[in-house]
Amino acid sequence: MADILPTLLFAEHDDASLNPVTARALTAALALGAPVHVLVAGENAQAAAQAAARLDGVAEVLLADGPAFAHRLAEPVAALGVALAPAYGALIAPSTAVGKSVMPRIAALIDVMQVSDVIAVVAPDTFDRPIYAGNAIQRVRATDATRVLTIRTAAFAAAGEGNAAPLRTLDLAEPSAHSHFVGEDIAASARPELTAARIIVSGGRALGSAEKFHEIVEPLADALGAAVGASRAAVDAGYAPNDWQVGQTGKVVAPDLYVALGISGAIQHLAGMKDSKVIVAINKDEDAPIFQVADYGLVGDLFEIVPELKAEIAKAK
Ligand code: FAD
Numbered sequence: 649m650a651d652i653l654p655t656l657l658f659a660e661h662d663d664a665s666l667n668p669v670t671a672r673a674l675t676a677a678l679a680l681g682a683p684v685h686v687l688v689a690g691e692n693a694q695a696a697a698q699a700a701a702r703l704d705g706v707a708e709v710l711l712a713d714g715p716a717f718a719h720r721l722a723e724p725v726a727a728l729g730v731a732l733a734p735a736y737g738a739l740i741a742p743s744t745a746v747g748k749s750v751m752p753r754i755a756a757l758i759d760v761m762q763v764s765d766v767i768a769v770v771a772p773d774t775f776d777r778p779i780y781a782g783n784a785i786q787r788v789r790a791t792d793a794t795r796v797l798t799i800r801t802a803a804f805a806a807a808g809e810g811n812a813a814p815l816r817t818l819d820l821a822e823p824s825a826h827s828h829f830v831g832e833d834i835a836a837s838a839r840p841e842l843t844a845a846r847i848i849v850s851g852g853r854a855l856g857s858a859e860k861f862h863e864i865v866e867p868l869a870d871a872l873g874a875a876v877g878a879s880r881a882a883v884d885a886g887y888a889p890n891d892w893q894v895g896q897t898g899k900v901v902a903p904d905l906y907v908a909l910g911i912s913g914a915i916q917h918l919a920g921m922k923d924s925k926v927i928v929a930i931n932k933d934e935d936a937p938i939f940q941v942a943d944y945g946l947v948g949d950l951f952e953i954v955p956e957l958k959a960e961i962a963k964a965k
Contacts, residue, residue: 653737654683654707658729658750660742661688661696666703668844669742671809672801674703677740679769680795683707686813687732689725691718697815706813712820719829720746726753731820733758738772738795743900744843747798760792767803781896782919802843802902802923835891842875842892847905850877850894850921853885854910854931854950861887864954865909871961877901877921879911895920909950913938930954 657677660667670686677684684705688697689712697711710732716724729739729750739754741747743765755762768776770787773795779786790797842848849872851865861882869876878888880895894901896916906924911917913929913936921927922941929942930950939945946953 652682653735654685655680655738655740656710656729656732656736657684657686658725658739658741658747659686659688659696659700660744660746661690661693661699663690663693664695666696666699667742667744668806669744669801670700671703671806672804673740673742673799674705674807675804676766676769676797676799676801677738678705678807680738680740680772682737682772685710685736687712687728689717689720689728691715693717701813701815702809702811703813704808704811706811709813709815710818711815712818719832720750721827721829722746722749722753723826725750726757728818728820729754730757733794736794738797740797740799742801743798751796751798755796758794758796760794760796761790762796762798763788763790764798765800766797767800778919781915782922783915800900802900835889839869840873840875842877842894842899843901845875845901845903847872847874847907848877848894848901848903848921848924849874849907849909850879850892850911851882851888851909852879852911853881853887855882855887858887860951864951868907868909868954868958868961871958872905872907874905874907875903877906879914879917908938908942909954911938912936913941 655677659670685708686700687710697709701709741751763775765777766775774789776785849869851861855861877894878892882888883893896919900920902923904925906921906927908929927942928944929938930946934947
């Protein structure tokens with residue numbers, strides 16, 4: 649397929665700054681071989697647009713700035729994507745809550761097939777994506793004239809910085825809003841964000857209570873400067889908040905170090921963390937499946953091991 653038309657990458661940002669997943673999705677976008685334009689849709693999003701212009705390989709940044717794009721509601725951003733689509737050969741977004749909400753709408757509106765959760769670009773029209781909770785990889789060929797993709801960013805390295813791409817402000821009529829922003833509850837945390845963290849410490853059902861989760865998992869995470877994750881069993885039992893869940897129905901992560909405390913290693917959990925570079929598991933059952941993916945395994949009681957580990961880390965500091 650001749651890639652004459654450029655690729656449009658939807659930036660993930662909060663107006664003030666660019667989320668690091670954008671630089672990873674850019675690597676996937678560049679692999680299509682066409683020039684890459686980055687769309688920054690937001691309100692007062694100049695700073696995010698400037699950050700996008702610094703990313704290596706970006707040919708142009710398009711800034712759609714206005715109240716209609718505040719909070720990146722799916723309907724107006726999708727309408728913008730549809731308006732821009734004829735000029736592009738591919739529309740790409742990271743597989744985040746925003747990307748997963750916007751891109752299927754665009755694909756439906758322009759009547760093409762979306763390829764979700766791309767983990768490798770084999771050719772400009774051919775992509776690998778996980779199926780069956782990551783137990784099989786499907787190779788998909790997109791035959792539509794416009795490819796619509798979401799990218800599993802953990803599978804791609806971040807593009808570098810040092811560019812000074814031109815910035816074009818879009819002069820589009822603002823799309824009518826079918827939805828309204830009501831409010832948001834943002835959990836304030838001094839810890840790194842789960843999907844961007846270099847280290848993650850996760851706790852499972854074995855913790856037994858929210859108090860124990862707080863007493864055992866969180867201090868170890870803080871000693872390591874890590875984000876906190878949890879298994880679905882721990883979330884369902886109320887030991888940890890929903891947005892800490894790692895796995896098939898939670899977040900997909902690939903940190904440098906993933907520490908699993910009292911997590912059995914069900915396939916649905918592994919689907920969210922098995923691409924981590926180094927996996928450490930502490931479990932009292934030596935046959936727990938988590939040990940099949942762990943680089944370092946400690947068989948024992950986490951209530952004894954974790955405080956000892958924390959004390960050793962404190963000594964080493
Ligand atoms: P358990 O499986 O109960 O394991 C607890 C482990 O702790 C055991 O291995 C035990 O040996 C160990 N242990 C107990 N006491 C101690 C101790 N004192 N010291 C050390 N080790 C101890 N799960 C996810 O995590 N994420 C998902 O996104 C997800 N999505 C799902 C989607 C679907 C459609 C379905 C059907 C399931 C999903 N699940 C998901 C659930 C998944 O199947 C498992 O039930 C869940 O991951 C189990 O959580 P766990 O490992 O904490 O608990």
